[in-house]
Amino acid sequence: MQDLPLHALRAFAAVYAHGGIRAAARELGIAHSSISRHVAELNAWLGVPVARVGGGKRGLALTPQGEVLGKATLASLQEIARVAGALREARSGRSVTIAAAPSFAARWLLPRLPELERALPRIEVSVVVDQRLTDLRAEEVDFAIRIGDGRWHGVHREPLMEDSLYPVMSRSYWERSGRPDTPARLGRLRLLHDRDPQASWERWRGEHGPKALDVRSGPRFASSDLVLRAAIQGQGVALARHQLANDDVTSGALVRPFGKLNVQLGPAYWIVLPEHLRNRDATLAVIEWLKKQAT
Numbered sequence: 001m002q003d004l005p006l007h008a009l010r011a012f013a014a015v016y017a018h019g020g021i022r023a024a025a026r027e028l029g030i031a032h033s034s035i036s037r038h039v040a041e042l043n044a045w046l047g048v049p050v051a052r053v054g055g056g057k058r059g060l061a062l063t064p065q066g067e068v069l070g071k072a073t074l075a076s077l078q079e080i081a082r083v084a085g086a087l088r089e090a091r092s093g094r095s096v097t098i099a100a101a102p103s104f105a106a107r108w109l110l111p112r113l114p115e116l117e118r119a120l121p122r123i124e125v126s127v128v129v130d131q132r133l134t135d136l137r138a139e140e141v142d143f144a145i146r147i148g149d150g151r152w153h154g155v156h157r158e159p160l161m162e163d164s165l166y167p168v169m170s171r172s173y174w175e176r177s178g179r180p181d182t183p184a185r186l187g188r189l190r191l192l193h194d195r196d197p198q199a200s201w202e203r204w205r206g207e208h209g210p211k212a213l214d215v216r217s218g219p220r221f222a223s224s225d226l227v228l229r230a231a232i233q234g235q236g237v238a239l240a241r242h243q244l245a246n247d248d249v250t251s252g253a254l255v256r257p258f259g260k261l262n263v264q265l266g267p268a269y270w271i272v273l274p275e276h277l278r279n280r281d282a283t284l285a286v287i288e289w290l291k292k293q294a295t
Contacts, residue, residue: 005045009073011038012050016070021060042069095124096286099144102129103224104269107244109145112293119289123282142283143273145290147198156273161294163268164242165199166261168254173234180257183208190236191218194227198265199239207263228254243269269294 011034014024021035028035039060043049050066062070100109105127116125128141150157167186174180177189187210191201201215218236221227224244231238232253240254242262248254271287 005038005041008038008041008045010077011035012042012066012070013073013077015039015051015060016062016066017074094122094282095126096142096282097126097128097140098286099128099130099141101145101147101223103226103244104145104147105129106225107228107247111247112290116286116289120285123286125286142280143271143287146270146272147196147268148270150267150270152270152272157270159267160269160271160291161243161267163265164262165204165239165265166242166256166263167204167237167258168228168231168240168245168249168256169237170232170234171252171255173231173236174255174257176234181259183258183261184210185257186210186213186237191215192227192230192236192238193218193220194224194239195220195222196224196241198268199224199241201239204239204263208258208261241265241268 011024011028011030014027015021015035018024018027021032021039025032025035039051043051046065046069048065049063050069051060051062098109106129109127113125113127117123145160146152146157150159167183169177169189178185180186180189183204191214193201201213205211205213205215219230221230224241227238228240228245228248230236231240232248237257245254249256271290273283
């Protein structure tokens with residue numbers, strides 16, 4: 001590293017990128033003669049010519065070795081520029097990045113962000129969505145909201161809120177189906193399935209029945225958001241998480257055909273933090289606000 005002629009390499013990368021000495025000089029804001037001097041320096045340092053100044057219509061002709069070096073140098077400098085640019089835009093001490101599953105981010109977190117920004121105007125909140133369990137040590141994430149039983153290792157975790165399951169359907173589908181009002185009527189309805197293992201119809205059947213319910217039939221959707229959208233469109237009856245469906249139930253987009261009948265899940269949403277960020281003031285302020293919103 002100590003021996004690399006970095007100024008000459010930067011000049012040569014500009015020559016390679018722009019196709020000539022004049023264009024490279026304009027790009028770097030230096031004299032044409034300086035570019036030529038850097039090219040000559042590279043020729044001497046390498047012991048093989050990378051370009052012959054004065055050749056071709058653009059003021060030089062690259063050798064095969066020069067083509068290889070130019071391509072590698074330009075790619076390396078562009079990557080350095082990309083990383084450096086990202087670091088220059090690094091989050092301030094007032095920024096907080098939250099990782100969450102897509103359905104939770106869309107249905108619970110996103111609708112609350114405007115109020116969060118009003119309550120904590122000096123804090124900038126960003127959201128990263130991922131189906132996987134984000135590696136908080138590797139990602140630029142301050143904390144995550146995870147759905148599950150809380151058994152994750154190597155992180156600090158604390159419960160955010162509980163949840164429950166209950167069937168939901170559109171009012172039009174409910175009326176077309178004869179306004180079913182007991183679980184015994186589920187056998188006549190088209191079941192919509194969420195791939196969320198905690199929201200399975202088998203779990204509902206085990207607690208409320210009917211025992212004869214065919215939990216294998218019906219379409220499956222990759223996310224809770226999709227299965228709820230399908231229910232809103234009248235495609236069938238979905239077994240919904242209360243925290244994700246409550247806004248649609250409140251607005252009337254979905255109805256609960258069996259009243260308050262549900263399956264309790266207990267603590268289902270968790271705040272998960274990497275150990276090294278547990279005491280960051282902006283993070284703690286956002287977490288405290290979210291806890292107040294959790295119902």
